[in-house]
Amino acid sequence: MEKNSNKILSLWGNILKRTKRFIVPYTIAVILIIVISFFTLQKANTTYGFDETLTVYEKVRDHKTVRYTVIGDSIGRGSGAETPGARWFKILERKMQERGIRMSGEYIVQSGATAFEGLYRLSTLEKPGKSDLVFIVFGENDRKYMAANDFGIIYESLFRKAKAFYPNAEIMAITESSLSSGDFADEIEKISTHYQAAHIDMRSVFKNTGIPPEDLTRDLVHPNGRGYQLYADTIYRQLLINTKKEKEIAAIIEPFNGHLIETFRTVSSFQTKEGFIWKNGYMTSERKGSYLESEFEGNILGVKLLRSPNGGEVKVYIDGEFVTAISTWWPFHRERQLYLASSLSEGKHTVRFEVSGNKPRHNTTGSSVIRISSIIEGIAEY
Template sequence: MLHKRKKLLPLVSFVMLVFLFSLFLFQDMAETYGSNGNKTGYEKLLNGKPIRYLIIGDSIGRSSGAETPQQTWFTMLEKKIKSTYGSSSKSDKIVQSGSTAFEGFFKFSISDISPNQDFVFIVFGENDRKYMSADQFMQQYEGLLRHVKKTFPRADIVTITESSLKNDQFAQVINVLSDHYHTTHIDMRPVFADSGQTEKQLTKDGIHPNSAGYQLYTDTIFRALEKNASANKQISKLPSPLDQDVDFSFKTVENPDVMDGFFKQGSYLQSEKKATSITYHFTGTMLGLQVLRSPDGGEITVFIDGKKTVELSTWWPFARERFIYVASSLSEGPHTVRFEVSGTRSGFNQSNQSVVRIAAIITKENP
């Protein structure tokens, strides 16, 4: 019996060694994108580890204008990272053509995104200038920044000033907030201006970059990440807000207080008859609208507390649920909003209809 035990000891030791080696190998192979403990994305790059990134943005965020999927700025960036550092990349995207920081903020707040993000790219400004003032943009953009920072405290936020943004006030907002939150800020306007190429050579339509333009985005972003990696950039903690009214959550209100001429159609309250309306009562300083934008989408006139505030179009080349900015900087306290069908339609609407479909209003959640 003792002789058998002596023979078994080397075998048991060998089996244990194989088990421990397999366990180590499995843990190494099981490492997922963005999940390498408390390491920053830059430390992962330097060690050739996989990274994960999120893009929250508009049409430039999704690379509209690129001739092929292989020439989007993020695909070219992934290839550049792989060839330089050996790191593979996985992405998540909250992007929508025509989107504003408000829509990005709201969609991010309701999205189920992997918590293992190493980098978050924020791409807004060009559309926002059409719907809000620079001060209102600052509130929405800072709210988004803070929500991202709280959700992904280990991620580096990359804020991008779009090459097409000609409104200096909006560009300055991005610059001020990027400095305050210690983001990696990339201003593509001087890059395009100093490239030696014309706007026609670098864009599809004067706004959206073409593949040559997105190559400039890729190269500029990569150089910034490379510089940060070499300097071992540390991720800063969340600072105090510049605007004291930005730490909030959203609330949707589906049931109107008064419905005049609208009827229920699926998930939406619908009408195309001029002067029909929906009225909601809400409390707070901000208001948005959840609608279905579609090829037959009509226009809405918005009245807040009896005063005509803005006109909105629900046209879009294909059916898509959207979250539209309506107003902010309202006084504290109760308000009444009425959405009235204008009976008109966008020049883009080539159908014979002008239908308005409303799902809910979006307001701040009261603390």
């Protein structure tokens, strides 16, 4: 019995010795992996620009990652470029990468958008990311729908909202190369100067090349790849100049304009309707003369509706006066937030949407449909 016990103990001793030979190296290896991973992650955090104590110019100087946000229209999204890589922000990313600086972007952009739509989309953003640099690219579409002073109020409201969402970011305002209205360009310059933000006027850049506009654009409005190369080169140079000057980023100071837009409120109830039915989340009709009416109290008014390949035309009246006619055609289904009016007096107003029966020229379908979700009240701050 004692002899058997000794054999068992001897056997267990050998097993433990062998196990120990494997456990100790294995444990050391695991510890090394943990330590290496920790320092790798720390390095990754630094490399990918999570340091919010540095401005975009300090990050460019130190070759750290720069995160940017584009809030804009079709030029903001690079429409007109022959390939995705020929869009201005992708060219800019490559130029910065050549200096060892990684750039990554987020985009709040929509073809045909105005600063009103950009402001609404930014204001309703649930989880804004972090950004070192915000590009604001509007003006060309805005001039078609509003007066310059109204644009200035909306543009400044967007400017301040961007700083509220991205407090550590520089704002770079882009005056689009196709903007023909000097009054709108002046508003962009005045607001940029007021907040000491970065500003680039692409109109003079295009003009100074001496190259005909048709060679720099797809349609005399949207730049082509050659035109977007000018955008990227100009922005790149300005970033390096500002870095060398150790420029301070834009800051929130006293407003330039009065009664800026502080919040939005959507109203989906209509007090009076005729010919419209609720369908798939929208008040819908294609019958000429159908109408919706709603009361509102905001100083600025917009509408949320669906644009689609079979979209029709709707006429808009405020307090009984005709304001505009809106085409709801678009090559694909897309919900939009469209500007209607601003600088409205205090107190209650009434808006009426009436199906005109006219078919937009791009609509080649057999129907012409209006789909309205709600009105958008812009609430001003005094």
